[in-house]
Amino acid sequence: MPFDLTLTNATIVTADAQHRVIPNGALAVRAGRIAWIGDTKDAPPAQKTHDANGMILMPGLINTHCHAADSLFRGLVEDLPLEAWLQKVWRAEGAILTPETTRLGATLGFAELLQSGVTTVMDMFWHPAQTVAAARAVGVRVATGGIFIDGPGVDGATPAHRLRDAEAFFDTFGGQDDVFPGTLPHGTYTTSPETLRAAHALAMRHGGFFCTHAAETRAEQSIVTTRYGQSVIRHLHAHGLLSPQTVLAHCVHLDDAEIAILAQTGAVVSHNPVSNLKLASGIARIPDLLDAGVTVTLGTDGAISGNDLDMWLALRLAATLHKGATMRADAVSTAQAFDMITRAGARALNATDRIGSLEPGKFADMILIDTHRPHAVPMFDPLTHIVYSTNKSDVRHVFLGGEQVVRDGTLTRLNIADTLDEVSALIPRIAASIA
């Protein structure tokens, strides 16, 4: 059977277990999956050939924590700590979000992510079917599903209604290559233990993931400790909610015993350094989590707690912030930071057989990074270049399942100008929502 596409002359950063780099490498795609990888001189013929000379070829980035549709509120609420900030954000969301505006905001967010090389994103938001529609329109894989929170929320639904919707989400989107279904209750301080347990049970019954915000701020820890008599991680553990299928966003405020619980249960941490810095939440104990063997992944969080969705900034912070905070130059190694956006991200989604590295059999989700730029020369070690020198405008081409979804920095599936116009038309209403 012939190959559909061959990329040639690239520096291939495979992100495989050995962190293998293939100089002057080639990669061939068949039926959306990587079918061959090796030296360009041995590259097989294909229907299409793409010369990637002067570029790094690496797996598409995996963002494990986002609220893409919140891009509608970028820059609206500033200079407040999380709790006061959330009150304003929720007011704006309540006034603006419908299924249609949610889809619009998610399209905006996913467009930004895909253009910067993110091909899989875990997204927690209202109207998850709209999130999937936006992801498909743009061309990213999305991990999402039913959201849960005590009280009416944006959807005005009861807990029972939300459970039914979440179940229907699994029925509709389970078994599809571009959707990883799960359940995503907001957090232990906003969602009752009964609802958390029900959302978790539903996800486990369907083989999905369970994601929630956890231990983001000191105030959250004190609310949960006062209400339930134990800290956030202990509370989650006591209710049986921690396992390798659990993804915990933030985990900034942890004691040693809580880190041990995460290691022992296999729960995954999504590190969101941009959000943690901007909202003054603190600095997560990432080196200690890594030392304990916890899987640490990386997220952007929403564009309201970081103002853009920049995985490259998150990556560089993950690799530098903890060196400064601990005064240890090896606190997070280059390879450890790189794994957060590739292999570990795939582990968080229980999808190491499909994404997270460039190896035969996996989805051909891959990006080409331009290294013919002043800040990229010389390049002695591509991994170091990726972690410390690359920025989002260096991403020139993006492939999802072998389909080119970004060409020369431009989205191919949709005309983003229309989305930008629609968002611009909403600005007066968004501004008035918190007035």
Ligand SMILES: [Zn+2]
């Ligand atoms: Zn979040």
